[in-house]
Amino acid sequence: MLSVTKLSKTFPGVRALSDVDFTAHAGQVHALVGENGAGKSTLIKVLTGVYRPDAGEVSYDGAPVRFATPLQAQQAGISTIYQEVNLVPLMSVARNLFLGREPRGRLGLIDFGRLHREADEALRRLGIRVDVRRPLRELGVGAQQMVALARAVAVDARVVIMDEPTSSLEPREVATLFGVIRMLRERGVAVIYVSHRMDELYEICDAVTVLRDGRVVHTGPLAGLDRLRLVSMMLGREIGEVRTEGLTKFSGSHTATAEPVLRADNLTVRHRLNDVSLALRPGEVVGLGGLLGSGRSETAKAIAGALPTDAGRVSVAGTPVRTGSTAAAIRAGISLLPEDRKAEGIVPGLSVRENIALAALPALSRFGLVDDSRIDRVVETFMKRLRIKAAGPHQKVGELSGGNQQKVLLARWLALHPKVLLLDEPTRGIDVGAKAEVQALIDELADDGLAVLLISSDTEELIEGSDRVIVLKEGVVVRELTGDDVTEDGLMRALASAPAGGHDG
Amino acid sequence: MADLALARGTLDRARLLRLLQEYGVYAGVAVLLLFNFAFTPYFLSTENFRTQAVQVAPVLVVALGMALAIGTEGVDLSVGSVMALSTSLLSLYLGYGPWIAALIAVLGGIVVGVANGALVAFVGVQPIVATLALMVAGRGLALVLLPQLKDVRDPGMAALGSGDVLGVPYLVLIAAALALLVAFVVRRTTFGRQVLAIGDSRPAARLAGLPVSRVLVVVYVCSGALAAVAGILATARLSASDPTSLGTLMELSAITAVVVGGTPLSGGRVRIGGTVAGAVLIQLLTTTLIKHDLPPSWTQIAQAVVIVLAVYAARERGRR
Numbered sequence: 001m002l003s004v005t006k007l008s009k010t011f012p013g014v015r016a017l018s019d020v021d022f023t024a025h026a027g028q029v030h031a032l033v034g035e036n037g038a039g040k041s042t043l044i045k046v047l048t049g050v051y052r053p054d055a056g057e058v059s060y061d062g063a064p065v066r067f068a069t070p071l072q073a074q075q076a077g078i079s080t081i082y083q084e085v086n087l088v089p090l091m092s093v094a095r096n097l098f099l100g101r102e103p104r105g106r107l108g109l110i111d112f113g114r115l116h117r118e119a120d121e122a123l124r125r126l127g128i129r130v131d132v133r134r135p136l137r138e139l140g141v142g143a144q145q146m147v148a149l150a151r152a153v154a155v156d157a158r159v160v161i162m163d164e165p166t167s168s169l170e171p172r173e174v175a176t177l178f179g180v181i182r183m184l185r186e187r188g189v190a191v192i193y194v195s196h197r198m199d200e201l202y203e204i205c206d207a208v209t210v211l212r213d214g215r216v217v218h219t220g221p222l223a224g225l226d227r228l229r230l231v232s233m234m235l236g237r238e239i240g241e242v243r244t245e246g247l248t249k250f251s252g253s254h255t256a257t258a259e260p261v262l263r264a265d266n267l268t269v270r271h272r273l274n275d276v277s278l279a280l281r282p283g284e285v286v287g288l289g290g291l292l293g294s295g296r297s298e299t300a301k302a303i304a305g306a307l308p309t310d311a312g313r314v315s316v317a318g319t320p321v322r323t324g325s326t327a328a329a330i331r332a333g334i335s336l337l338p339e340d341r342k343a344e345g346i347v348p349g350l351s352v353r354e355n356i357a358l359a360a361l362p363a364l365s366r367f368g369l370v371d372d373s374r375i376d377r378v379v380e381t382f383m384k385r386l387r388i389k390a391a392g393p394h395q396k397v398g399e400l401s402g403g404n405q406q407k408v409l410l411a412r413w414l415a416l417h418p419k420v421l422l423l424d425e426p427t428r429g430i431d432v433g434a435k436a437e438v439q440a441l442i443d444e445l446a447d448d449g450l451a452v453l454l455i456s457s458d459t460e461e462l463i464e465g466s467d468r469v470i471v472l473k474e475g476v477v478v479r480e481l482t483g484d485d486v487t488e489d490g491l492m493r494a495l496a497s498a499p500a501g502g503h504d505g
Numbered sequence: 506m507a508d509l510a511l512a513r514g515t516l517d518r519a520r521l522l523r524l525l526q527e528y529g530v531y532a533g534v535a536v537l538l539l540f541n542f543a544f545t546p547y548f549l550s551t552e553n554f555r556t557q558a559v560q561v562a563p564v565l566v567v568a569l570g571m572a573l574a575i576g577t578e579g580v581d582l583s584v585g586s587v588m589a590l591s592t593s594l595l596s597l598y599l600g601y602g603p604w605i606a607a608l609i610a611v612l613g614g615i616v617v618g619v620a621n622g623a624l625v626a627f628v629g630v631q632p633i634v635a636t637l638a639l640m641v642a643g644r645g646l647a648l649v650l651l652p653q654l655k656d657v658r659d660p661g662m663a664a665l666g667s668g669d670v671l672g673v674p675y676l677v678l679i680a681a682a683l684a685l686l687v688a689f690v691v692r693r694t695t696f697g698r699q700v701l702a703i704g705d706s707r708p709a710a711r712l713a714g715l716p717v718s719r720v721l722v723v724v725y726v727c728s729g730a731l732a733a734v735a736g737i738l739a740t741a742r743l744s745a746s747d748p749t750s751l752g753t754l755m756e757l758s759a760i761t762a763v764v765v766g767g768t769p770l771s772g773g774r775v776r777i778g779g780t781v782a783g784a785v786l787i788q789l790l791t792t793t794l795i796k797h798d799l800p801p802s803w804t805q806i807a808q809a810v811v812i813v814l815a816v817y818a819a820r821e822r823g824r825r
Contacts, residue, residue, distance in 0.1 A: 304712075306712055326714045327714045329714075330713075331714075336712060338712055345709055347705045347706045347773070348705065349705040349706075349773040349774060354702070357698075358702055359713040362695060368695050368696060369694055370694060370698065412713065
């Protein structure tokens with residue numbers, strides 16, 4: 001249906017794709033996997049007309065094509081659902097759904113009655129029930145993603161490209177998504193599915209293409225391909241190595257007997273958190289478990305002063321910290337790695353160096369003047385220690401891969417020598433290799449005596465990484481798993497069985 | 506993402522565009538200078554350069570403050586009114602001597618800046634609206650204080666307006682010193698870094714524990730104070746206080762200088778050198794057209810063309 005041959009694309013200094021052959025067949029779900037930086041995004045952008053290839057050919061329906069703009073690709077029947085939702089937040093759900101092809105009444109005006117009816121039907125078919133007249137931004141991220149999906153499906157696409165569509169979906173929504181994908185497959189649509197999640201790939205995909213360093217290292221049917229073999233191809237490492245090292249990089253146990261360094265008592269934020277208390281001891285990793293919307297991020301933000309609380313106290317090493325002020329929390333030694341790396345973490349236009357030094361600037365300055373040589377030393381130390389891959393300290397952070405951006409953020413906080421590190425989804429959306437490095441680093445930091453709070457939707461990561469797991473549900477602590485209870489099974493049971501104590505989830 | 510762009514470009518087009526973004530404004534200044542050397546009679550004289558420099562000084566000083574405001578993804582529309590307020594205050598308090606009067610004029614600018622900054626940082630009003638309010642209020646206040654044009658006869662002010670050191674007018678020296686000061690602040694101080702970080706990503710800056718509100722207030726205070734200084738300089742040059750017309754449309758000239766100089770309106774980047782060149786470019790453009798007897802409306806059209814070119818060059822900065 002859609003295929004490329006001998007495709008190459010070079011960016012200044014980097015060969016992003018070289019001699020890539022790739023074919024998506026009608027009625028097949030084709031997985032595209034690889035680490036960040038392997039060339040997946042570039043390939044997708046070539047397919048959808050965002051980039052033009054330097055060499056090679058794109059053919060669609062048997063005939064060579066050259067899409068000059070994304071619009072041309074769309075009109076030809078190639079729909080793309082990006083990782084980040086790109087819809088118009090202020091417009092209603094229905095208008096977003098039919099943007100650019102609204103049903104017209106007489107006089108060429110938009111027929112709103114029909115628009116709303118059809119939008120409602122389209123969403124209902126996907127099992128989504130929302131008021132289509134409401135502005136899109138009032139919906140949760142997951143629901144927005146589903147609207148994007150509905151839009152892609154509604155345009156009679158012949159090729160649908162999904163770039164990590166599940167990264168912000170809840171399990172129920174993922175199930176809906178898979179239902180839609182199966183429906184598309186039956187309709188004879190070619191689906192290209194990009195994801196980092198192995199389970200999903202094996203559940204939904206028929207074929208797989210593995211990219212590494214801009215080259216295709218494997219392509220073929222997915223069934224029968226061993227998981228470990230797939231991982232080893234993505235990483236370019238031997239199977240034995242992967243197996244002995246395990247799938248995550250955690251050692252999983254720290255000895256922590258000291259007094260808690262962080263105490264958060266009775267944190268309450270209206271409609272979000274209800275009486276959440278927790279304590280972290282130096283040198284331990286405490287996991288915060290729960291489903292999407294259970295109040296995990298809110299807990300971390302409340303502790304870090306980024307979310308004003310209605311009640312509750314936070315203290316570090318016995319000294320109370322003023323809540324609702326990030327500056328006060330940071331002074332007390334609490335650092336938060338925010339969930340939304342792109343919007344709340346990095347400052348994309350500034351260099352790696354400036355980003356690392358940002359929070360520690362006052363400490364690295366004298367009388368308000370920046371001490372460049374000290375910054376250089378700190379930056380160099382952390383770039384080496386965290387193995388940050390960048391062209392140099394002066395490269396803009398916006399140009400780095402997700403994993404390296406995350407490492408830059410970690411470096412920013414470590415430069416402050418914090419006592420408590422709150423990590424909200426530290427490995428989301430970063431490739432397997434960087435993930436392992438970040439996980440190993442978390443371990444190392446805990447060994448160095450830091451108290452770490454780990455939030456992760458990746459159950460495996462949460463279980464293997466944490467010494468204890470505190471389980472939240474609807475803004476309430478429902479369970480604490482310790483010792484031998486820290487298992488996936490235990491977590492699932494806690495999530496499933498615990499009665500919802502909150503009244504305003 | 507595989508498109509890890511390295512520093513050294515190989516693509517000629519991209520590289521050319523980058524060069525245009527970085528040095529286009531300087532090239533523009535050079536081209537205009539060369540054109541005038543060749544085709545404008547009497548252009549190459551010290552007197553002419555003095556005139557040009559003296560005329561550009563107030564715009565430049567205002568543009569410095571504007572560059573800071575724009576660097577935080579804001580804008581300061583009140584600068585023209587602050588100039589008017591400054592000239593009113595100056596002539597009202599001139600009886601206490603030029604130094605005291607100038608100090609009070611600058612204080613006036615600072616007060617307006619605090620009001621702007623507080624509205625933006627604490628109340629959360631959008632900068633364009635907040636400073637628009639102060640733009641209207643500032644001009645009104647200036648006219649209440651000094652309802653009509655008044656001659657300024659003070660030896661100190663006269664010296665400031667027409668004196669020089671080794672042939673370089675005081676006005677130009679002051680503007681140059683302020684440009685160097687602001688450039689230093691942007692490059693070398695924590696405050697400068699914080700301005701850029703806030704302009705680039707405010708949520709990230711907030712979560713990184715930066716004193717976002719304080720920085721914003723200081724930025725608008727700087728802008729107000731610089732505009733007040735520009736008001737003093739302009740008053741000294743004209744040896745008259747005219748709150749009705751002084752500084753009208755100054756905000757637009759300043760924004761033009763900043764944008765033409767390559768500072769993006771989306772914040773996160775401040776180019777002081779470019780701003781200086783931008784102000785000079787606009788000044789030269791106006792002069793060139795006037796000296797070749799083209800009507801003033803042409804000047805405006807030419808300015809518009811330059812702005813569009815600058816925005817076009819800046820357009821692809823965010824892309825790869």
